[in-house]
Amino acid sequence: MTIGVLGGGQLGRMLGLAGIPLGLRFVFYDPTADACASAVGKHVRADWDDVDALERFAAEVDTVTYEFENVSLSAVEHVAKVRPVFPNTAALRGTQDRFDEKSLFRSLGIPTADYRAVDNRSDARRAGAELGYPFVLKRRTGGYDGKGQRIVADDSEAESACDELAGGSLVAESFVRFSREVSVIGARRASGETVFYELSENTHADGILRTSFSRPRDPMAGQGRELLTRLFDLLDYRGVLALECFQRGDKLLANEYAPRVHNSGHWTIEGAATSQFENHLRAILDWPLGSTAGIDCAAMINFIGSLPPVDDFLAVENAHYHSYEKAPREGRKVGHATIIASNRAELERRVAGLRAGVAQQADRS
Amino acid sequence: MTIGVLGGGQLGRMLGLAGIPLGLRFVFYDPTADACASAVGKHVRADWDDVDALERFAAEVDTVTYEFENVSLSAVEHVAKVRPVFPNTAALRGTQDRFDEKSLFRSLGIPTADYRAVDNRSDARRAGAELGYPFVLKRRTGGYDGKGQRIVADDSEAESACDELAGGSLVAESFVRFSREVSVIGARRASGETVFYELSENTHADGILRTSFSRPRDPMAGQGRELLTRLFDLLDYRGVLALECFQRGDKLLANEYAPRVHNSGHWTIEGAATSQFENHLRAILDWPLGSTAGIDCAAMINFIGSLPPVDDFLAVENAHYHSYEKAPREGRKVGHATIIASNRAELERRVAGLRAGVAQQADRS
Numbered sequence: 185m186t187i188g189v190l191g192g193g194q195l196g197r198m199l200g201l202a203g204i205p206l207g208l209r210f211v212f213y214d215p216t217a218d219a220c221a222s223a224v225g226k227h228v229r230a231d232w233d234d235v236d237a238l239e240r241f242a243a244e245v246d247t248v249t250y251e252f253e254n255v256s257l258s259a260v261e262h263v264a265k266v267r268p269v270f271p272n273t274a275a276l277r278g279t280q281d282r283f284d285e286k287s288l289f290r291s292l293g294i295p296t297a298d299y300r301a302v303d304n305r306s307d308a309r310r311a312g313a314e315l316g317y318p319f320v321l322k323r324r325t326g327g328y329d330g331k332g333q334r335i336v337a338d339d340s341e342a343e344s345a346c347d348e349l350a351g352g353s354l355v356a357e358s359f360v361r362f363s364r365e366v367s368v369i370g371a372r373r374a375s376g377e378t379v380f381y382e383l384s385e386n387t388h389a390d391g392i393l394r395t396s397f398s399r400p401r402d403p404m405a406g407q408g409r410e411l412l413t414r415l416f417d418l419l420d421y422r423g424v425l426a427l428e429c430f431q432r433g434d435k436l437l438a439n440e441y442a443p444r445v446h447n448s449g450h451w452t453i454e455g456a457a458t459s460q461f462e463n464h465l466r467a468i469l470d471w472p473l474g475s476t477a478g479i480d481c482a483a484m485i486n487f488i489g490s491l492p493p494v495d496d497f498l499a500v501e502n503a504h505y506h507s508y509e510k511a512p513r514e515g516r517k518v519g520h521a522t523i524i525a526s527n528r529a530e531l532e533r534r535v536a537g538l539r540a541g542v543a544q545q546a547d548r549s
Numbered sequence: 550m551t552i553g554v555l556g557g558g559q560l561g562r563m564l565g566l567a568g569i570p571l572g573l574r575f576v577f578y579d580p581t582a583d584a585c586a587s588a589v590g591k592h593v594r595a596d597w598d599d600v601d602a603l604e605r606f607a608a609e610v611d612t613v614t615y616e617f618e619n620v621s622l623s624a625v626e627h628v629a630k631v632r633p634v635f636p637n638t639a640a641l642r643g644t645q646d647r648f649d650e651k652s653l654f655r656s657l658g659i660p661t662a663d664y665r666a667v668d669n670r671s672d673a674r675r676a677g678a679e680l681g682y683p684f685v686l687k688r689r690t691g692g693y694d695g696k697g698q699r700i701v702a703d704d705s706e707a708e709s710a711c712d713e714l715a716g717g718s719l720v721a722e723s724f725v726r727f728s729r730e731v732s733v734i735g736a737r738r739a740s741g742e743t744v745f746y747e748l749s750e751n752t753h754a755d756g757i758l759r760t761s762f763s764r765p766r767d768p769m770a771g772q773g774r775e776l777l778t779r780l781f782d783l784l785d786y787r788g789v790l791a792l793e794c795f796q797r798g799d800k801l802l803a804n805e806y807a808p809r810v811h812n813s814g815h816w817t818i819e820g821a822a823t824s825q826f827e828n829h830l831r832a833i834l835d836w837p838l839g840s841t842a843g844i845d846c847a848a849m850i851n852f853i854g855s856l857p858p859v860d861d862f863l864a865v866e867n868a869h870y871h872s873y874e875k876a877p878r879e880g881r882k883v884g885h886a887t888i889i890a891s892n893r894a895e896l897e898r899r900v901a902g903l904r905a906g907v908a909q910q911a912d913r914s
Contacts, residue, residue: 201566204588206859207872207884223569224589457867457889472864494571499837502822507572519572524822 186211187465188245188267190260192219192227194508194517195251195445195461198453200224202461213241220509221251232256242267249423249468253279253442254326270422270468271443278419279441281324283355289438292414296438297430302354308342311356320357321345329515330391335359360437362430366399367448368408369426371463372416374470379463380409381456381476384448386428392515395535396448397483398455407436415441424449424464447486447517454504454522455482479524481531485538487519492542497521500538551576552830553610553632555625557584557592559873559882560616560810563818565589567826578606585874586616597621607632614788614833618644618807619691635787635833636808643784644806646689648720654803657779661803662795667719673707676721685722686710694880695756700724725802727795731764732813733773734791736828737781739835744828745774746821746841749813751793757880760900761813762848763820772801780806789814789829812851812882819869819887820847844889846896850903852884857907862886865903 185208189196192214200210201224210225219227226244230237238259242248248269250260253276260273278288289296300311302321311319321342323332334345346354365388370380383402387395399405412427426446429436449460458466458474466473490512497505502524510518523538525531550573554561557579565575566589575590584592591609595602603624607613613634615625618641625638643653654661665676667686676684686707688697699710711719730753735745748767752760764770777792791811794801814825823831823839831838855877862870867889875883888903890896 197569201569204562204566204874205869205871206863207856207874209588209874223574466863469860471860474863475867491572495834495836498571498831498839502840504570506570509569509572509574 185209185247185469186245187468188213188241188248188263189221189225189251190248190255190263191251192216192221193251194220194510196221197224197508198450198459198461198506199249199251199445199465202453202459203465206462206465208465211241211245213238218511223509232259235262238262239266247468249444249464250276251444252328253444254328271425272419272422275419275421275423275425275443279443282322282327282440283324283353285440286355286357288418292418294411294414294438295435297358297360299355299357302346302356305343305346308336308346308354308356309339312336312339312342315356315358317342318359320359321349322355322357323349324353324355329393329517330388333391360430360432362432362437364431365428365439366402366404366408366431366436367396367426367428367446368405368412369424369446369449369452369460370409370412370416371424371460371467371473372421373467373473374422377473378413378416379473379476380405380412381449381452381460382478383408384451386448390515392488392517393447393486394488395483395485395539396451397531397535398451398478398481400478400480404431404434404436411436411438419443422470423467424460447520448484450506450520451482451484451522452476452478453506454524455479481525481528483523483525483531483535485521485523485535485542486517487521487542488517489514491519500534503538550574550612550834551610552833553578553606553613553628554586554590554616555613555620555628556616557581557586558616559585559875559884561586562589562873563815563824563826563871564614564616564810564830567818567824568830571827571830573830576606576609578603583876588874597624600627603627604631612833614809614829615641616809617693618809619693636790637784637787640784640786640788640790640808644808647687647692647805648689648718650805651720651722653783657783659776659779659803660800662723662725664723665721667711667721670708670711673701673711673719673721674704677701677704677707680721680723683724685724686714687720687722688714689718689720694758694882695753698756725795725797725804727797727802729796730793730804731767731769731773731796731801732761732791732793732811733770733777734789734811734814734817734825735774735777735781736789736825736832736838737786738832738838739787742838743778743781744838744841745770745777746814746817746825747843748773749816751813755880757853757882758812758851759853760848760850760904761816762896762900763816763843763846765843765845769796769799769801776801776803784808787835788832789825812885813849815871815885816847816849816887817841817843818871819889820844846890846893848888848890848896848900850886850888850900850907851882852886852907853882854879856884868903 192212212221372378384396426442453459456478504522507519557577577586737743749761791807869887
């Protein structure tokens with residue numbers, strides 16, 4: 185059985201590492217020369233609009249998935265004519281436009297920050313008047329890792345941000361004063377069977393995820409699962425789905441969803457009985473889903489820009505190193521580590537220490 | 550960093566799966582077309598005596614290891630002229646001849662079954678007289694998975710077995726009435742740092758390993774580690790080393806050693822903080838070794854001949870499926886599963902049940 189993956193980055197790489205023991209083979213479609221998933225499968229290098237290459241790719245594989253949500257929708261639709269693609273195109277389409285995504289959440293009764301469509305400077309000023317300052321102005325399409333968005337403090341900044349971002353239509357969102365950021369990750373297969381991981385508690389800096397902690401028995405887990413279930417059902421979903429939320433008081437506000445394995449679930453490789461990568465594959469193949477039972481204290485720390493030297497890092501006890509074999513570049517996710525500890529205080533202390541070390545090393549490089 | 554592996558079977562495949570997250574790349578040298586390690590690296594297909602191919606292979610890699618001990622010694626020696634090879638050739642040479650291997654054990658004060666060299670029928674009868682019947686007659690070189698050996702009950706069988714096995718010189722070994730079979734697995738790096746896994750308790754049938762149980766806090770662990778340490782020191786060893794032993798009373802008798810990752814250590818992938826595959830790579834690269842701390846109840850069951858269908862098997866709770874993507878063939882190791890349980894009685898019960906199911910399915914196929 186061969187899985188075709190649209191995109192050949194680290195998520196594809198980790199899907200391959202999880203799927204090879206299941207007897208699966210992988211073909212990755214990616215326009216870039218250095219697609220790091222090529223370590224675990226064949227790399228088809230072609231552009232997203234190369235219809236012939238897409239057809240050859242589809243002919244080589246049995247089932248198709250994708251590893252990032254900004255994958256070309258027309259490419260996915262083209263492949264979907266001849267091969268099953270999961271998660272389905274409705275799930276993908278729903279996340280490609282931030283305004284539509286928020287509207288989808290609202291239609292399901294899923295709370296979000298207040299938001300407005302912004303197409304010009306006067307819309308931007310009106311958003312400021314209605315939502316209050318500061319608010320967040322984002323491109324409706326194409327952004328990731330904090331790219332394509334600005335926090336604006338007044339009318340003047342609203343107008344200048346509107347000019348800077350004018351690569352497409354925009355959405356203005358209320359600035360949420362949250363107590364924490366969490367994500368809820370689950371998997372659903374065709375039969376409707378679903379599983380959920382423990383809640384992830386996340387920290388970002390400069391718009392990029394830095395750490396995720398598994399939070400067993402979190403008081404907000406039930407609410408998160410309930411929201412995810414509404415999306416699962418509406419989209420007749422197959423695969424792993426991640427919903428990023430802000431917590432304000434005792435309420436979760438949905439920020440965005442990702443129809444794929446998610447950075448905030450990387451701790452499941454060592455921290456859960458079955459990783460999100462294996463469960464994504466099981467789900468898209470309609471195989472029985474694996475236990476998500478977790479160990480009590482696991483966290484993930486992202487390596488941004490550059491990797492700590494492996495031979496130093498491996499001296500850290502109960503730390504699992506994951507290089508993506510990507511060239512160093514400022515702001516780029518080039519690897520992560522999972523940290524396992526025997527109690528929560530120790531986990532927090534060790535992650536804080538490692539994060540400081542990683543930041544220092546990134547500054548030097 | 551690129552690791553060259555002589556041999557491209559399932560052990561190479563699992564080395565690759567463990568090493569890719571560490572940022573390593575792999576090249577596998579294997580004469581067979583369907584080397585299953587090719588899923589995780591480049592496959593150089595050439596014969597063991599193809600000096601040009603060996604040189605090209607060596608030029609592509611930084612450090613070389615091997616994944617089976619019957620690899621051609623001359624090939625290893627050829628590669629070792631231009632690239633570091635670990636474990637070293639002394640460790641490899643010591644295990645390629647069963648008579649020399651026993652003699653090595655004895656020279657280190659490591660107990661073994663009594664043994665004799667056998668070169669002809671009269672040697673075979675004399676061995677029977679001296680060791681008693683039954684005894685085991687084995688080819689000195691080349692056997693694995695019970696191939697190339699016979700249990701003989703009397704003079705007549707001793708002579709006929711001598712004729713049947715006469716592809717090389719032979720060794721006669723006392724038949725050990727053991728209480729159990731165990732293996733001790735550890736890793737050593739250049740600095741002399743060593744780690745040891747929990748003792749593995751093994752069952753064989755038809756000369757092929759069927760199950761291995763991790764045995765935390767086993768009363769024989771200390772003795773096993775002491776024996777392994779003698780080999781580590783004598784051989785100035787780098788890498789993972791496995792020593793298979795019979796237990797008789799409160800004493801371990803060494804049967805054979807394997808200078809590589811070992812089938813009886815496959816449970817370490819899910820059952821220990823750091824797998825034997827990752828620690829082998831760390832050891833040959835002189836990187837810090839990883840914790841071998843284990844979970845309490847883990848076992849491995851081999852899939853021999855054919856695999857259980859993945860979609861059935863994945864419904865088994867806390868069972869981890871490992872396909873080697875090898876064509877089914879009687880007596881061939883084509884995969885394994887790791888079983889995790891919350892207590893020892895449950896583990897024994899579940900492994901027994903699965904083993905019966907696997908045997909039944911193999912009979913049908």
